[in-house]
Structures are given as structure tokens and as C-alpha cells.
Amino acid sequence: MSSEGADLQRLAELLGGRGLEGPGDDAALLRSPGDILLTMDPLVEGVHFETGTEVRRIAHKLLHRNLSDLAAMGARPRAILGSFVFSKNWDQQQRYALYEALARECRDLQVQWIGGDLASTKGTTVLTLCALGAPAGEAPIPRSGLRPGMHLHVTGPLGGSLASGRHLDFQARVELGVRLAQRHPPATMMDISDGLALDLSRMLAASGGLGARLVESRIPLHGSLEAALHEGEDYELLFALEDSQEEALSRDPAIPEVAKIVIGEVLAEPGILLDRGQGRIVELPDTGYEHEFS
């Protein structure tokens, strides 16, 4: 047995005296942060990680799942708050390992831990972060803003994330998101968490109901094409550039080659077409991973 107070004390030690409540005590204070971007995502035992997963990997995924949303806006992460609801299976050693792993990653990323809350449950563990960031370029990169003729890119190979266990170890594309925002500001950017087809369809819908044509041979793959299109948990960035931006991108040594590939283009007509080569073009269902409720 141990109490919330002891855990809060351990967190305060790890976080260099800033304490779980942050500098503002009951709430954390951020002094004139300028424009800020906020996102909030949970990690649910049995959904986002299986019972028994190494705590270090749970901490990593929890953090990077949230950072990925900031990366998708072209934002640099600055601070996080956490709310941790632990099942009875988490003993003190595991809880402290979680705090330590998060503190280590936050230090490396220069992300400040500014507050949060702890609780226990008879149910399963739910770990939630709220992450704050600042736009790295002139403005945040929205999800909407596509226009017909724009070129589509992704920052890395897609698919097979769940089967390979990569969904626990992926690196949110924070540096690349920042670099794109600063050097080749995309009209639109989002992270691929629910599969290329569903996330692209959301981007097209947010831009007023446009369509797209993807070229199968140009989609970088880790797993099967099917997994890339419909499985999710890739956390690569999907972004769109004007044709006029392509030359500068292709010559930029700071951008990895995979992100220079044009995987498709935006069309005026709704729907996502897949060009399978040799004249075969199919229309994709816009399905991917979605939580099903009862």
C-alpha cells in the first residue's frame, strides 16, 4: 500500500521540484505563452496497449501519441499535463517507472511537465496527457486548406504498425513537422493514426469535399498496402504542397527522401481513387480504425 501523496512526492523529485501541480499549485501557470496549440489523448489498457506491456513503452507511446498531434500542426511541444488512473495491477514500482520514463523523455525533448492528477480504479488503467505546443513556422498548419492539383506526401513508410509492435515505439515526427512548417509550409498536414484512407478522407472533407488520386507504387510501405490504407497507428505525417514548392523540397538535404515522394494529388471530384498501375484505377472505401461504441 502507498498513498497518492507519496506518488506526488516522487513525481516532484523527478520533475526537479516543479511538482505535479505545476508552478501554479492548484493549477499550472503559463506566463504569456503566445499562440499555443493544445491536444489531449488517452492511452487505454486493452485498447492502445495490452496488459503486461513494458512500462517504458507505455510511457513512450502515451507521450508520442500526443506529440504527434502537435507535430501535425507544425508545432514544437513545450509542456504537458497528465492524469493517470491506475488499475490495481499497477504496483508502486511500475507507477514510479512510468513517471521516470516520462520525466526522462520530457527532459530530452525539453518539454516541461506542469501538472496533473492521480487516481486509482477497480477497472483498467487509463493514462491521459494534455500536450501544449507553439507554432514553429509563421502559423499552425491546419487540417483543411487543400485545393485541387496539390501534391500529397507522407513522412515515412506506412502499415504493419500493430503487427510489428511499432505502434509502441514510433517517434512522433516532431522535428520533421517543425522543419516542414519552417522551410516548406504545407497547406495542410495531419498525422495518420487511423489509416491513410480514412485520414485522407477527413482531410478532403475538411477542405470542402474534395477528392484525391493515390498512386499505389509510390506509397511507401512497411507492411501490406491494405494495412497502410486501413489499419492506422502509423503516426507519420500526411501533408500537401503546391506544385511550386516541390523543387525546393526535392533539393533540401534536411528532408528525408521518403518525404519527397509525391504519392498522389488532390482532385476536385470527391472520392479517393487508387491508381494500381497498367490502367487499373479503383475507388477506395474511406474506412480505417474507429472506436466502435456499444
Place this chain on the structure above:
Amino acid sequence: MSSEGADLQRLAELLGGRGLEGPGDDAALLRSPGDILLTMDPLVEGVHFETGTEVRRIAHKLLHRNLSDLAAMGARPRAILGSFVFSKNWDQQQRYALYEALARECRDLQVQWIGGDLASTKGTTVLTLCALGAPAGEAPIPRSGLRPGMHLHVTGPLGGSLASGRHLDFQARVELGVRLAQRHPPATMMDISDGLALDLSRMLAASGGLGARLVESRIPLHGSLEAALHEGEDYELLFALEDSQEEALSRDPAIPEVAKIVIGEVLAEPGILLDRGQGRIVELPDTGYEHEFS
């Protein structure tokens, strides 16, 4: 069966088109908000509410638990993000009722819903909010900053919150916190969530290890003294004023009479003494509600 997409759509409708992802899509954007205060607290089924509690009351407690932390800083709430992890027992009607109740309360309070995420779990329901506010007075009111001789006040009667069900219906002292911060800025303020004894001991510890003397006959009670001291879930504000501030407070018609009562004073010597009258003084244990972990 229904999907996350349908729920997100319903939330977008309720929130007047702002959408669950907020104006910034993958993350919510706040443009140059000035100093901001942030807090994040979960509501856990079986801990903070029992299975079967009316959804409207769950929504209310979830929101007000978070607003109470902002009130304790003398801050006016501005925006919230939510992360809702639903058990299989929550059907669509209940989920939508939660969104509707939150949207209604947010509208009334002029609090903007700016983003969040939904998931489902085989375990119990965990609803988490992150609330943002702005200091209403010249500066946020910290938890530390007590000095010997200061007077202690509370904003309302304490105790019996759990037994009476008031823990589901309490009003966070937002307006009174703002009024105090603007008109009678306390040196120190916090909300009483874990019992007067434990929360006061935290305030004394945060101020460098001071003590206090409470006068039993002056503590406003809803339930038993024991419940007021050690039970928690009252969400009244505990605050400290200089002697020189008392006269203005006592003459201010905008402050309720209960908040004008001096319930005790700060001492240089650590420990909390309770003056029970007729010369009987006892030392209080600093115990209250804390989550016990395994």
C-alpha cells in the same frame, strides 16, 4: 453500434461547429491568450461517481471539479478539452446526454470547448477534462504564501458532501474566487477537496512548514465536524487574509457572510491545533481523503 465519427459529429453540432478537435484541427489553437492557468482532473466511475448516477450530474461534477481548481487560483475559466473513455455500459443516448449537459453548462459559463478525444474500454468509465483559465485579479493566487498571524476563511459550510450527494451537485466557487482575487486578494487560496485538515496542512507545508489554530465554533458546517475536517469533496475555497484586509471584507456586500468568518489563524509553529472552547485545545492529525494505491 455506433462509431466514434458519429459521436464527434454530434459534439460538433452541439458546440456550434467548433468541433471536437477545436479550431486547430489536430490540436486546438489559442491565440495569444496572455497568462493562462491549466488544470486536469479525471472523474472515475466507482471512485468519483457510482455506476448508474444521472449523466447530467456526472457532467456537472466533471466540469465543476476542474473549475474549482481554477477558482482556487482566482482565475476565470475560458476553455476546456475533454478525453472521454466510455465503458460498454454507456449507450449512445447516455453519451449524447453527457455531451449535451457539458455543452449547456459551458455555454452558461462562457467556457469554450476546444478539443479532445473519445475512446471505449472494457473497463470502467474515465472522463477527464483539462480546463484553462485566466487570472481575474492582478496575479494568480498561489497555494503558498502564508505568514504567521494571517486569518483563515472558507467560502461555505463544510462536511457531509458524500453522504448528502452534494459532491455531485456542488457549484465551483468561480464567481467568489474571482471577486476575492479582484477586491480582497488573498495571500493564499486553495479548494478543499480532501478535507479541511489535510488541505490546510498542504497549504501550511507549501508555505514553509507553518502551523495553524482553528476555532471549532467558527467552522461553518453542513455535516459533522469530523466530516468537515477529514472527509473532503466540499470544493469550498480556503483562503488567508492579512489582518489589515478584514475590515474591507466585512463591509463588502458582494461577499457572503459565511466567507467573512475568521475560522482560525496561522502560527509559526508547525501542526494544526483545534480550539474546542472552554480551554480545550487538541492537535489535529493531518489526514483526509487520499487515493490508496496497491
